[in-house]
Amino acid sequence: MLYRELGSTGEKVSILGFGAMRLPTLDGQDAKIDFEKTKELVRYAVDCGVNYIDTAHPYHSGESERVLGEVLKDGYREKVHLATKLPSWKIQTREDMDFYLEEQMKRLQTDQIDFYLLHSLKKDYWENLSSLGVLEFLDDAVADGRIKYTGFSFHDEIDLFFEIIDSYNWDVCQVQYNLVDENYQAGIDGIRYASSQGIGVIVMEPMRGGALVNEVPREVQEIWDEAPVRRTPAEWALRFLWDKKCISTVLSGMNTFEQLEENLKIGEAGLPDSLTDDELDLVREVRRVYHQRMKVLCTECGYCMPCPDGVNIPGNFRYFNSAHMYGDVENARMNYYGLLTEKERASNCTQCGECEWICPQMIDIKGTLREVSKTFEK
Numbered sequence: 001m002l003y004r005e006l007g008s009t010g011e012k013v014s015i016l017g018f019g020a021m022r023l024p025t026l027d028g029q030d031a032k033i034d035f036e037k038t039k040e041l042v043r044y045a046v047d048c049g050v051n052y053i054d055t056a057h058p059y060h061s062g063e064s065e066r067v068l069g070e071v072l073k074d075g076y077r078e079k080v081h082l083a084t085k086l087p088s089w090k091i092q093t094r095e096d097m098d099f100y101l102e103e104q105m106k107r108l109q110t111d112q113i114d115f116y117l118l119h120s121l122k123k124d125y126w127e128n129l130s131s132l133g134v135l136e137f138l139d140d141a142v143a144d145g146r147i148k149y150t151g152f153s154f155h156d157e158i159d160l161f162f163e164i165i166d167s168y169n170w171d172v173c174q175v176q177y178n179l180v181d182e183n184y185q186a187g188i189d190g191i192r193y194a195s196s197q198g199i200g201v202i203v204m205e206p207m208r209g210g211a212l213v214n215e216v217p218r219e220v221q222e223i224w225d226e227a228p229v230r231r232t233p234a235e236w237a238l239r240f241l242w243d244k245k246c247i248s249t250v251l252s253g254m255n256t257f258e259q260l261e262e263n264l265k266i267g268e269a270g271l272p273d274s275l276t277d278d279e280l281d282l283v284r285e286v287r288r289v290y291h292q293r294m295k296v297l298c299t300e301c302g303y304c305m306p307c308p309d310g311v312n313i314p315g316n317f318r319y320f321n322s323a324h325m326y327g328d329v330e331n332a333r334m335n336y337y338g339l340l341t342e343k344e345r346a347s348n349c350t351q352c353g354e355c356e357w358i359c360p361q362m363i364d365i366k367g368t369l370r371e372v373s374k375t376f377e378k
């Protein structure tokens with residue numbers, strides 16, 4: 001395993017971090033984590049040198065934190081940097097901040113959170129948290145030892161990112177970045193700026209939640225095939241990120257041993273500036289194709305769920321995107337009817353809009369569901 005400095009913290013983190021948002025589950029239910037498999041997977045990752053684990057209050061409906069608390073027993077807790085996040089959207093008072101931090105420490109069975117991040121900052125959350133004194137809360141929690149390092153994860157425009165970076169003495173920031181999202185949200189300019197300020201950069205959604213590796217469009221595969229070195233799409237996705245010195249660790253949401261083994265193997269070559277100019281040209285070409293074809297920027301993070309009407313929002317967007325990605329509406333329609341129940345389909349959306357405020361990609365969910373329904377159900 002290769003390690004990199006994490007900003008100015010003095011900590012060295014494994015270049016591959018474990019994201020605990022997509023853990024193995026039972027019966028296809030997000031809140032029902034497969035405990036035994038997760039335990040094996042996470043402990044194996046740690047045994048192989050992974051030393052950064054990221055979770056958050058809402059992941060797997062709160063079960064991710066609770067399960068990690070169990071999984072990290074028997075000495076594993078001491079081997080890792082454990083990160084979790086304040087659920088920004090739930091905070092209405094300063095007391096709420098202390099309440100959630102205490103609850104999370106209990107769930108994770110730890111006296112100290114190594115990295116405590118303000119979750120999914122967007123303009124309205126940031127303004128609300130600031131007005132409630134979140135920076136003083138962080139100062140206090142560091143001073144009394146409940147947390148070791150501070151940070152935030154981010155999902156908004158770059159100007160806000162700069163503003164937040166300049167507002168506090170952050171240790172780390174966590175940003176969505178991958179070979180498609182070069183200039184999206186914080187983007188490469190935000191990452192470089194944070195790094196220049198001594199703030200450790202943690203990347204999330206390196207494979208766009210799996211979209212860059214599951215069912216790669218033929219046109220993209222043809223571009224990868226032009227490379228003199230054969231690499232899987234996962235290898236391209238991770239090598240592209242590790243090529244950048246300003247990125248300290250890349251979180252991957254691995255839920256099988258195959259994925260973990262592959263990512264560990266890819267990590268052996270994850271050195272900065274290790275891709276050639278020709279290889280970086282191929283990445284640019286792939287990005288161009290994805291930008292032409294991606295209809296909805298959904299990463300299936302599931303923050304919008306559950307829908308009060310039972311609509312499977314990420315599932316609808318998955319088939320809508322695949323219709324455009326592969327230019328095959330008929331096949332996507334078959335999946336739409338075959339794999340989504342009647343209740344889960346877009347036409348069941350009552351346009352209440354309860355899902356929209358929390359979407360990290362700020363998708364017009366109501367409008368897009370109308371489009372999905374028109375495309376598949378006409």
Ligand SMILES: NC(=O)c1ccc[n+]([C@@H]2O[C@H](COP(=O)([O-])OP(=O)(O)OC[C@H]3O[C@@H](n4cnc5c(N)ncnc54)[C@H](OP(=O)(O)O)[C@@H]3O)[C@@H](O)[C@H]2O)c1
Nearest residue numbers: 019020021153204205206207208209210234251252253259
């Ligand atoms: N703070 C925030 O706002 C926020 C938002 C999103 C994520 N995060 C954090 O960042 C972490 C990483 O994001 P992510 O889970 O979206 O990561 P990701 O790596 O982009 O996506 C994970 C998915 O990629 C696929 N995958 C991973 N390795 C693979 C391999 N070698 N071969 C084939 N497929 C592979 C799997 O898809 P399948 O399961 O479909 O096979 C896996 O579920 C999360 O787990 C979470 O901890 C934070």
